[in-house]
Amino acid sequence: MVESYRGKxxxxxxxxxxxxxxxLVVTLDVMELRGKLMPSYSEDESIIILKLENGYNVGISSExxxxxxxxxxxxxxxxxxxxxxxxxxxxxxxSTGGTIASKVEYETGAVRPALSTDEILQFVPxxxxxxxxxxxxxxxxxxxxxxxxxxxxxxxxxKKALDQGARGVVVxxxxxxxxxxxxxxxxSLPKLSGPVVMVxxxxxxxxxxxxxxxxxxxxxxxxxxxxxxxxxxxxHGESSDTYTLAHRGVRVRKMHTSRRDAFxxxxxxxxxxxxxxxxxxxxxxxxxxxREDNTEINTGFEDRVFLLKYWPGMRPEIIDHLISSGIRxxxxxxTGLGHTSREFAPYxxxxxxxxxxxxxxxxxxxxxxxxxxxxxxxxxxxxxVMPLEDILSEIAIVKLMWILRRETDPTxxxxxxxxxxxxxxxxxxxxxxxxxxxxx
Amino acid sequence: MVESYRGKxxxxxxxxxxxxxxxLVVTLDVMELRGKLMPSYSEDESIIILKLENGYNVGISSExxxxxxxxxxxxxxxxxxxxxxxxxxxxxxxSTGGTIASKVEYETGAVRPALSTDEILQFVPxxxxxxxxxxxxxxxxxxxxxxxxxxxxxxxxxKKALDQGARGVVVxxxxxxxxxxxxxxxxSLPKLSGPVVMVxxxxxxxxxxxxxxxxxxxxxxxxxxxxxxxxxxxxHGESSDTYTLAHRGVRVRKMHTSRRDAFxxxxxxxxxxxxxxxxxxxxxxxxxxxREDNTEINTGFEDRVFLLKYWPGMRPEIIDHLISSGIRxxxxxxTGLGHTSREFAPYxxxxxxxxxxxxxxxxxxxxxxxxxxxxxxxxxxxxxVMPLEDILSEIAIVKLMWILRRETDPTxxxxxxxxxxxxxxxxxxxxxxxxxxxxx
Numbered sequence: 001m002v003e004s005y006r007g008k009x010x011x012x013x014x015x016x017x018x019x020x021x022x023x024l025v026v027t028l029d030v031m032e033l034r035g036k037l038m039p040s041y042s043e044d045e046s047i048i049i050l051k052l053e054n055g056y057n058v059g060i061s062s063e064x065x066x067x068x069x070x071x072x073x074x075x076x077x078x079x080x081x082x083x084x085x086x087x088x089x090x091x092x093x094x095s096t097g098g099t100i101a102s103k104v105e106y107e108t109g110a111v112r113p114a115l116s117t118d119e120i121l122q123f124v125p126x127x128x129x130x131x132x133x134x135x136x137x138x139x140x141x142x143x144x145x146x147x148x149x150x151x152x153x154x155x156x157x158x159k160k161a162l163d164q165g166a167r168g169v170v171v172x173x174x175x176x177x178x179x180x181x182x183x184x185x186x187x188s189l190p191k192l193s194g195p196v197v198m199v200x201x202x203x204x205x206x207x208x209x210x211x212x213x214x215x216x217x218x219x220x221x222x223x224x225x226x227x228x229x230x231x232x233x234x235x236h237g238e239s240s241d242t243y244t245l246a247h248r249g250v251r252v253r254k255m256h257t258s259r260r261d262a263f264x265x266x267x268x269x270x271x272x273x274x275x276x277x278x279x280x281x282x283x284x285x286x287x288x289x290x291r292e293d294n295t296e297i298n299t300g301f302e303d304r305v306f307l308l309k310y311w312p313g314m315r316p317e318i319i320d321h322l323i324s325s326g327i328r329x330x331x332x333x334x335t336g337l338g339h340t341s342r343e344f345a346p347y348x349x350x351x352x353x354x355x356x357x358x359x360x361x362x363x364x365x366x367x368x369x370x371x372x373x374x375x376x377x378x379x380x381x382x383x384x385v386m387p388l389e390d391i392l393s394e395i396a397i398v399k400l401m402w403i404l405r406r407e408t409d410p411t412x413x414x415x416x417x418x419x420x421x422x423x424x425x426x427x428x429x430x431x432x433x434x435x436x437x438x439x440x
Numbered sequence: 441m442v443e444s445y446r447g448k449x450x451x452x453x454x455x456x457x458x459x460x461x462x463x464l465v466v467t468l469d470v471m472e473l474r475g476k477l478m479p480s481y482s483e484d485e486s487i488i489i490l491k492l493e494n495g496y497n498v499g500i501s502s503e504x505x506x507x508x509x510x511x512x513x514x515x516x517x518x519x520x521x522x523x524x525x526x527x528x529x530x531x532x533x534x535s536t537g538g539t540i541a542s543k544v545e546y547e548t549g550a551v552r553p554a555l556s557t558d559e560i561l562q563f564v565p566x567x568x569x570x571x572x573x574x575x576x577x578x579x580x581x582x583x584x585x586x587x588x589x590x591x592x593x594x595x596x597x598x599k600k601a602l603d604q605g606a607r608g609v610v611v612x613x614x615x616x617x618x619x620x621x622x623x624x625x626x627x628s629l630p631k632l633s634g635p636v637v638m639v640x641x642x643x644x645x646x647x648x649x650x651x652x653x654x655x656x657x658x659x660x661x662x663x664x665x666x667x668x669x670x671x672x673x674x675x676h677g678e679s680s681d682t683y684t685l686a687h688r689g690v691r692v693r694k695m696h697t698s699r700r701d702a703f704x705x706x707x708x709x710x711x712x713x714x715x716x717x718x719x720x721x722x723x724x725x726x727x728x729x730x731r732e733d734n735t736e737i738n739t740g741f742e743d744r745v746f747l748l749k750y751w752p753g754m755r756p757e758i759i760d761h762l763i764s765s766g767i768r769x770x771x772x773x774x775t776g777l778g779h780t781s782r783e784f785a786p787y788x789x790x791x792x793x794x795x796x797x798x799x800x801x802x803x804x805x806x807x808x809x810x811x812x813x814x815x816x817x818x819x820x821x822x823x824x825v826m827p828l829e830d831i832l833s834e835i836a837i838v839k840l841m842w843i844l845r846r847e848t849d850p851t852x853x854x855x856x857x858x859x860x861x862x863x864x865x866x867x868x869x870x871x872x873x874x875x876x877x878x879x880x
Contacts, residue, residue, distance in 0.1 A: 144779035144816050148753045176776035177752045238876075245879070256874055257777050257807030264877050273879070284879055303753040309773065311837050312617045313588045313743040321761055333749065336616035337697050339584035363834075365805075367697030376584050394803075397751050434696055435875040436678075437704050439685070439713070439724055 007045025012062040013037070021074025026050060026060060027067035033058065034071070089134035091168050091223045092161035093216075095120055096154060096181075097141040098174025100201035100212050120172070124213045130279075131224040136161075143174025143181070143200075148301035148401060151184035155299045158189060158196055162295040168194040168223025172216070175200035175254055175262065178233055182249030183398040185231045186422045188299035191292040192229035197222050197246065199234050202260045211236050211260040218244040218276035226281055229291035230423075232271050236260035246272040248285070250395050250424035253365070266365060267390045267426055268433060287423070302328055302404035307397045309333040309363060310340045319347035322356075329357035329400045329413070332385065333393040338362055338369030339376045345383040352384025355410045357400060359386045359417055361393040366434050368426075386414055389425045399424060447485025452502040453477070461514025466490060466500060467507035473498065474511070529574035531608050531663045532601035533560055533656075536594060536621075537581040538614025540641035540652050560612070564653045570719075571664040576601075583614025583621070583640075588741035588841060591624035595739045598629060598636055602735040608634040608663025612656070615640035615694055615702065618673055622689030623838040625671045626862045628739035631732040632669035637662050637686065639674050642700045651676050651700040658684040658716035666721050669731035670863075672711050676700035686712040688725070690835050690864035693805070706805060707830045707866055708873060727863070742768055742844035747837045749773040749803060750780045759787035762796075769797035769840045769853070772825065773833040778802055778809030779816045785823040792824025795850045797840060799826045799857055801833035806874050808866075826854055829865045839864060 004020065005013055018024055018037055026033045026048075035050035038057060047059040095101045101120070120135040127133055138157050139150060154171060161169045173181055182198050189196070199219040201212040219234045222244075231249035238261050247265045256262035273282040304327050308318070322330060330351065334340050338360040348358050360380065362369050368390040371377030381387065388396050396417075403416045419425075444460065445453055458464055458477055466473045466488075475490035475498070487499040535541045541560070560575040567573055578597050579590060594611060601609045613621055622638050629636065639659040641652040659674045662684075671689035678701050687705045696702035713722040744767050748758070762770060770791065774780050778800040788798050800820065802809050808830035811817030821827065828836050836857075843856045859865075 142779075142814060142816055144752075144775050144814075145781050146752045147781075151752075174776075176779055180752050254776065254804050255806055257802050257804045257809060259807065259872075259874060261874075262804065262807075265879075269879050301753065303755065305753075306758075307749050307751050307754075309747050309749040311747050311834065312584075312586045312591075312620050313741065313745075313841065314747070315743065317765075318746075321765075325757075325761075335584050336614075336694065339582075339616055341585050341587075362697050364694050364697045364702065366695055367699065367702075369697060374582060374584075376582055394751060401753065432699075433877070433879070434699060434701075435877040437873070437875040439705075439709050439873070 004039035005048070008062045009040065009046055009048045012065060012068070013048065016068045016070065018068060018070055019074060022070050023072035024050065025069050025071055026065055028060070028064055029066065033060065089132040090166065091131045091133050091170060091220050092166040093120055093133060093135040093170045093172060093220070094154065094157050094161065095135065095137045095172040096139045096143075096150070096174075098143050098172065098178075098200050099204050100199060100216065101137075101140065101172045124216050127217055127220050130217065130221045133220060141174075143176040143178060146174070146177045146181055148184070148303050151181055151188065151301060152299045154181065155185055155188035155297055158185065159295045159297045162193045166194060168226070169196050170216070170219045170223050171196065171198045173198050173200050175202055179249075179252045179254055179263070180394055180398055182231050182233050182252060183395045183424070184301065184402070186249040186424075187399060187402040189231065189295060189297055191294060191296040192231070193293060193295045194291050195223050195226050195228050196231040197234045198231065198249065202236070202258060202262055214241050214276055215244060218274045221276060221279060222246055222272065222274050222281060225279075226272065227291050228271065228288045230271065230289050233263055234274065235263040237273060242275070244274045244276060245270040246274060248423055250422045251392070253392060253394065264435070265433065266392055267367070268423070298406070300405040301398075301401040303401060305329045305331070305397060305401055305404065307331050307333065307393060310335060312341075314340070316341075316344045316347045319344065319351055323351050323354055327356060328404050330359070331388075331393055331396045331400060332358065332360050333363045334360050334369070335363060337373055337377060338371045338380075338387050339374065340380065342376055342379050345379050348380060348385050349383040352410075357386070357404070357410065357413050357417065358384060359388045359396060359400065361388050361391060361396050363393070365392065368428070386417060388417065391424050395424050444479035445488070448502045449480065449486055449488045452505060452508070453488065456508045456510065458508060458510055459514060462510050463512040464490065465509050465511055466505055468500070468504055469506065473500065529572040530606065531571045531573050531610055531660050532606040533573060533575040533610045533612060533660070534594065534597050534601065535560055535575065535577045535612040536579045536583075536590070536614075538583050538612065538640050539643070540639060540656065541580065541612045564656050567657055567660050570657065570661045573660060581614075583616040583618060586614070586617045586621055588624070588743050591621055591628065591741060592739045594621065595625055595628035595737055598625065599735045599737045602633045606634060608666070609636050610656070610659045610663050611636065611638045613638050613640050615642055619689075619692045619694055619703070620834055620838055622671050622673050622692060623835045623864070624741065624842070626689040626864075627839060627842040629671065629735060629737055631734060631736040632671075633733060633735045634731050635663050635666050635668050636671040637674045638671065638689065642676070642698060642702055654681055654716055655684060658714045661716060661719060662686055662712065662714050662721060665719075666712065667731050668711065668728045670711065670729050673703055674714065675703040677713060682715070684714045684716060685710040686714060688863055690862045691832070693832060693834065704875070705873065706832055707807070708863070738846070740845040741838075741841040743841060745769045745771070745837060745841055745844065747771050747773065747833060750775060752781075754780070756781075756784045756787045759784065759791055763791050763794055767796060768844050770799070771828075771833055771836045771840060772798065772800050773803045774800050774809070775803060777813055777817060778811045778820075778827050779814065780820065782816055782819050785819050788820060788825050789823040792850075797826070797844070797850060797853050797857065798824060799828045799836060799840065801828050801831060801836050803833070805832065808868070826857060828857065831864050835864050
């Protein structure tokens with residue numbers, strides 16, 4: 001198997017019969033290098049990638065390679081006879097890619113999503129004790145490549161799995177844009193006959209600190225053992241392995257680049273706390289939507305939108321550009337309670353007069369916009385800018401993309417944006433969920 | 441004093457000799473309204489604003505007013521003989537506007553920044569016990585109107601105050617963009633002969649929960665009583681009134697729209713904790729820059745930059761627009777460890793070939809970008825995108841604006857962006873400062 005190689009590198013590897021995963025000794029002019037042949041995603045087709053014993057990957061130009069021998073062939077996989085295609089399990093795992101779905105044996109610095117159906121099922125042997133699981137590889141992409149069209153396909157796959165009788169669905173996804181996809185699924189699936197649990201991994205499975213297995217186990221347990229009909233993101237709840245937190249898909253944000261407890265609920269409590277080891281689910285939310293008899297799908301997204309983050313000195317001309325580029329909606333990430341410089345007011349007015357939706361969120365992340373407190377807010381509202389309460393800007397752009405595909409009348413778009421559809425807007429009485437900063 | 445009125449409203453008020461602050465009875469067709477005349481910032485020049493006894497402001501068209509009488513004239517101010525212009529105090533307060541500098545007697549829903557020098561000094565009588573204070577009103581603007589040109593003027597005013605012998609400077613500022621200004625001052629003032637303490641208020645002074653007085657008191661105390669030579673933002677440290685936290689100006693972010701402890705250090709400890717009531721300063725940082733003999737200024741900002749927040753489905757054509765609009769630098773707020781879709785790579789490549797700086801930060805806010813982990817990151821780096829470590833995107837855009845005004849050579853711009861100039865980039869060994877989320 002040398003599927004990731006092309007051109008000169010492929011010729012060289014084929015000549016020696018080397019496959020990804022084989023232990024090789026490569027002879028160069030001045031030295032020999034020993035290591036495992038890794039998949040290559042280099043743009044340069046002459047490069048082969050070797051993982052050295054010290055764990056480093058090196059790229060070697062095949063032109064510099066004078067000889068190559070195979071020390072050990074990669075271990076042959078035991079192909080298990082899987083019931084995957086025969087019947088739907090209690091829990092269906094839909095894999096879209098990302099670190100959690102990356103090849104365990106090949107994982108290195110250059111992680112690539114490549115877990116097969118079979119490998120997913122072999123990945124965490126303990127999952128068999130928790131649920132009867134089936135798996136499907138829908139995509140193998142890193143989540144930064146996620147696009148609205150893929151959201152549609154994931155929503156369709158979720159509905160299909162639930163319609164086929166799965167009690168719950170687990171969606172394995174890269175963490176980078178998992179919160180956006182969670183929101184997209186939330187809006188696309190107004191009724192669910194079972195829990196939809198999105199899960200990812202912050203550390204790849206070849207690292208001792210990996211969160212892959214626990215997050216996946218916990219998610220399968222949650223998908224089987226709970227009765228809510230919502231989309232959640234279920235990830236490590238703290239830096240140790242005690243519990244995971246299932247955050248509502250319309251209230252969650254990746255708040256750290258690398259920590260395992262990166263995902264956090266914002267302006268809301270998580271829906272549930274999962275003590276994966278004790279097999280205990282603690283529901284933290286009071287207003288959980290329960291599973292329905294049937295799953296409804298209503299999906300599709302307008303991508304002619306823009307998420308505009310304000311900073312002091314930003315020039316308002318960008319709005320005119322967006323208008324002329326045919327944009328249909330703008331989510332402004334303003335300052336504080338929902339502000340930009342007043343200079344922007346006539347530009348926003350032109351946009352809203354053209355039927356473009358302009359909504360205001362806050363770059364503070366926590367808290368609620370309130371455009372009635374200062375004159376600036378009022379001026380912007382007079383220009384047609386709509387305050388979007390306590391919704392996260394990232395969720396607001398997904399919601400807007402979803403609404404614009406179903407509504408063209410600006411008044412109805414505004415009405416829908418103002419309506420709490422899936423829990424994305426909280427009431428003013430919600431308890432404070434502002435995290436505490438520790439110092440020292 | 442009817443300075444805020446124009447047109448018909450001004451004519452009416454002048455006719456009756458009414459001034460802002462006067463208690464009036466206004467006769468309409470069907471009723472009389474009693475209330476205090478408020479400053480107007482309505483676009484409509486026929487409107488007068490009255491604060492009713494129940495605390496609400498009403499706007500009344502002067503055309504509807506049949507009669508008007510003054511119940512009580514506004515209290516005449518006791519003009520104190522201020523030493524303000526004669527000598528510089530130990531601590532100089534430079535007021536730029538914002539809620540903290542809003543008129544106490546007039547504050548209502550429609551807050552406007554209007555505190556005079558005299559009023560600042562009368563505002564917190566206890567401050568006299570803490571330090572000999574002088575004050576200057578530099579601007580009276582809400583901070584969402586803050587612009588790079590104003591940053592320059594504030595930096596110049598700070599230098600002047602320190603050169604004139606102030607031990608420390610307090611800059612009163614609106615909270616919306618205070619973190620951006622703090623960064624701008626940090627870069628503009630490479631050496632400081634005393635602490636520069638920025639302070640704002642999340643709740644206006646007429647509210648029982650106002651943080652104005654404590655924040656100001658604490659800041660004056662900190663400016664007088666400490667020996668660091670850095671720019672900090674000093675605000676409530678928690679929701680009660682126990683202490684304030686002085687956050688380094690290049691590491692701070694407004695994280696909540698309305699809470700008093702909205703400001704938080706990100707990826708770093710606060711510089712100091714100030715027990716304002718006990719008159720105690722606890723320095724939390726180990727590598728504090730101390731005050732120098734002289735203050736150096738090096739200011740000016742390039743505004744042809746753009747802060748681009750990525751979301752799934754974003755179209756890369758925006759980059760071409762930015763290139764053709766003459767932009768000199770882009771800060772990308774990417775996902776996770778610093779990603780966008782690979783589709784963006786050729787666009788970024790065109791930008792960097794044109795000499796445009798493209799730097800990558802993370803929308804996670806917490807943590808550090810690392811573009812070596814995934815192939816996407818490497819592809820973007822090959823296109824010329826520079827990873828910006830653990831700097832906040834908001835600080836990165838200010839730093840870039842400052843650098844681009846001093847350097848045109850793209851290589852030197854990159855070098856400076858990679859250099860930790862004022863503490864804006866942390867070492868990889870910094871302790872974790874990720875806040876803890878409480879639930880339930």
